[in-house]
């Protein structure tokens with residue numbers, strides 16, 4: 081009986097021939113990412129030894145540039161830690177800063193067939209690179225950095241078989257909302273993406289699916305490897321690797337087809353992402369105070385260019401705050417050079433520095449009492465982006481941009497056809 | 498490990514933003530506890546007494562990786578029994594030594610305010626008022642060791658791998 085991608089990596093990294101659902105496996109960890117929240121006073125514990133500084137990455141992303149003295153203090157602690165252990169991969173405010181999951185893509189930190197952990201729940205994002213990555217707890221990260229290993233419980237795997245091609249103005253965010261709306265939570269299970277439809281999707285587009293898999297409560301989200309993926313990693317990281325394909329006779333909990341060509345723009349209604357998606361036209365006309373594009377799910381160059389295409393030559397509706405947050409400094413520079421940021425700024429968008437920002441309700445666009453926001457980020461939990469009485473709808477960057485123009489939730493096909 | 502106390506019931510899909518909202522990140526652990534369930538059940542933390550037991554529905558602790566389990570432990574809750582527990586929350590519960598077990602259909606076993614007897618060794622969850630019992634999934638032995646040691650940090654401290662808390 082064969083294994084899925086997650087099972088094969090767990091087996092290889094755990095020194096076993098076979099891993100099956102239900103097994104608890106101790107695995108070697110190849111990459112450990114620490115980010116600014118780990119260094120906050122309530123979370124930080126002074127580490128006296130680490131296994132291998134080459135395996136560590138330090139990122140300032142949730143609170144940059146520091147919004148207050150405590151966040152600034154956490155950054156000071158992070159820098160001291162990095163210096164003490166001579167960690168080379170440090171992403172401080174400046175040239176190569178970004179949201180950790182975007183840096184993993186920008187710099188090829190997610191290596192096929194390896195294990196990557198970080199105590200941010202969207203770490204499964206790196207699964208787009210055929211990497212076994214997941215968000216763990218703060219203590220897990222300390223443990224992994226110190227000991228070079230951690231434990232995982234293997235769950236069953238649901239396979240999503242992508243077919244067809246996305247219609248214009250429809251994105252993988254809509255594909256995700258379709259999956260989350262129809263199938264709900266995948267708690268204790270892995271998700272695996274593959275199929276002929278993936279060939280038409282860029283890495284950025286695929287990454288939205290693995291990142292958003294955190295919202296399915298999935299354990300691991302992995303993509304089947306292909307040439308596009310292998311080239312992406314090879315051109316960014318010289319480390320050798322072996323991509324991991326699922327066995328032909330792998331056992332899945334279920335295999336579900338997603339026909340990309342049959343999708344339409346969707347939004348998740350406020351307070352939860354799962355089983356809460358509806359066609360944009362159902363929500364059309366809902367008045368908004370803020371439109372936000374950014375995060376580890378939708379702050380890529382593709383996302384910014386799509387939004388720019390929607391708003392080019394137009395102006396944001398009066399009374400609407402349109403905030404755009406590139407996911408990394410690299411994406412920022414690319415979007416500057418491609419002209420996307422110019423089009424967005426000309427339309428009236430405020431371009432924020434790469435940071436988690438208001439995605440996590442931290443800063444740079446937190447919303448107030450009774451306000452409504454439409455967001456292309458990861459989560460719309462009650463109170464997530466600000467006041468508990470605020471309402472957050474979630475859609476694709478195209479839907480958010482179209483809504484910014486009209487001041488109401490709007491189908492992007494009105495502007496892209 | 499066995500706990501007998503009053504239960505509080507919360508439903509399905511309780512997320513960790515509700516247990517530890519972003520605004521509380523800058524506070525001390527003792528201040529953070531005041532923010533638990535502020536968005537969905539304001540005032541609740543003032544009603545909780547040390548040793549009380551939390552009963553949850555499906556996918557308890559979904560969402561962010563923040564140390565929500567630690568916050569519930571700091572509030573003085575004895576343990577959590579939920580129909581199902583999110584994988585990431587479960588890791589944090591083990592790592593911060595907040596005992597948590599999954600028990601199919603546990604919500605229907607209790608009305609809020611009932612007295613529960615929760616036995617982590619045998620996995621029995623009992624409603625003392627009704628006399629009914631349900632079986633729960635016990636914590637696997639290698640993880641139970643971490644819980645009994647007080648969590649990951651005390652373990653690393655004992656081994657001299659992290660400095661004692663200042």
Ligand code: SF4
Nearest residue numbers: 375376436439440458
């Ligand atoms: S962008 Fe949002 S979801 Fe992504 S890591 Fe930051 S806070 Fe988490």
